[in-house]
Amino acid sequence: MITIAVSSQKGGVGKTTVSINLAHAFARSGKRTLLVDADPQGSVGLSLTRQSRTLNGFYDAIADPNFPLEQLIVPTRLDTLALVPAGQCSDYELGGGAMGVSLHRVRTFFRMAAAQGHEVCIIDTAAGLFGVTADVLSACDAVLVPQQAEPLGVRSVPKMLEALTRMRVVNPRLNVLGVVMTMVQNRLAESLEAVQALRNLLPQNMVMRTVVPRDDLFVRASAKGLPVGVMEEGAGVLAVFDNLRLETENKLNVDTARS
Ligand SMILES: Nc1ncnc2c1ncn2[C@@H]1O[C@H](COP(=O)(O)OP(=O)(O)OP(=O)(O)O)[C@@H](O)[C@H]1O
Ligand SMILES: [Mg+2]
Structure with missing residues (x-):
């Protein structure tokens, strides 16, 4: 099983939107896909299953390693897509989780998911690269970094990639797939300039060729609890996330071939 975290130091840059729609794209390609909400605020769950606040989930598995994974998995209408909501256990949300054990438990969680x-x-x-997010990054294969296409946001991205690259001390396998620009407004010069500025700032292989356009459909889709691609008007967006999925697969394959 390939594990891909969607992370950023920043909030509101499109992590949840990219996670849901990329997972949907992998599932549509026939891969058995598990979408895990590791944000204690639980927005994937809220978006995909309205009752998710009352469901057990990822943080319950982190708090109690004996929690059976089958009880955490929520099926979706797509056979190949399942979801693990954030869950009930708020100790971690409050920073009160037992120190040092969660990395081990994240690894156990991934092993159980692979075994299934x-x-x-x-x-x-969640936004930020600390706490349970740091443990997820220490345990997973790859990380994708969404970044909103706006001029002021772009300058801090190289530092963030450096911080992610430093995670390789703990996790030498971590493949930093790169930055995916989100909420790109094709009719706004400043937005396109932000995309270009990031391409100038970073090595070519650190910026995904696929960009996610700004589209009100994303807001409407999350209000309805759906990946945008399943909405009637969402066909154009399917292609965006198919491309992002293909690019991600190519990067992972190149990496596997090298090692
Ligand atoms: N491409 C897009 N076009 C239009 N709106 C978008 C797009 N991507 C995300 N949004 C909207 O922007 C807001 C933030 O997106 P999202 O929740 O995916 O970010 P996030 O990084 O997960 O935020 P947080 O740090 O709070 O978890 C949401 O209201 C979402 O619907
Ligand atoms: Mg989010």
Whole structure:
């Protein structure tokens, strides 16, 4: 099983939107995909299953390693897509989780998910690269970094990639897939300039070629609890996330071939 975290130091940059729609794209390609909400605020769960606040989930598995994974998995209408909501256990939300044990438990969680036949696991993380997110990054194969296409946001991205690269001390396997630009406004010069500025700032292989356009459909889709691609008007967006999925697969394959 390949585990891909979607992370950023920043909030509101599109992590949850990218996680849901990329997971949906992997599932549509036939891969058995598990979408995990590792954000204690639980937005994936809220979006996909309205009752998710009352469901057990990822943080319950982190708090209690004997929690059976089967009880955490929520099926979706797509056979190949399942979801693990954030869950009930708020100790970690409050920073009160037992120190040092959660990395081990994140690893155990991934092992159990792989044993159940999932081929791809996408993990939506909370903003910031600390706490349980750091443990997820220490345990997973790859990380994708969404970044909103706006001029002021771009300058801090190289530092963030450096911080992620330093995670390789703990996790030498971590493949930093790169930055995916989100909420790109094709009719706004400043937005396109922000995309270009980031391409100038970073090595070519650190910025995904696929960009996610700004589209009100994303807001409407999350209000309805759906990946945008399943909405009637969402066909155009399917192609965006198919491309992002292909690019991600290519990067992972190149990496596997090298090692
Ligand atoms: N491409 C897009 N076009 C339009 N709106 C978008 C797009 N991507 C995300 N949004 C909207 O922007 C807001 C933030 O997106 P999202 O929740 O995915 O970010 P996040 O990084 O997960 O935030 P947080 O740090 O709070 O978890 C949401 O209201 C979402 O619907
Ligand atoms: Mg989020």
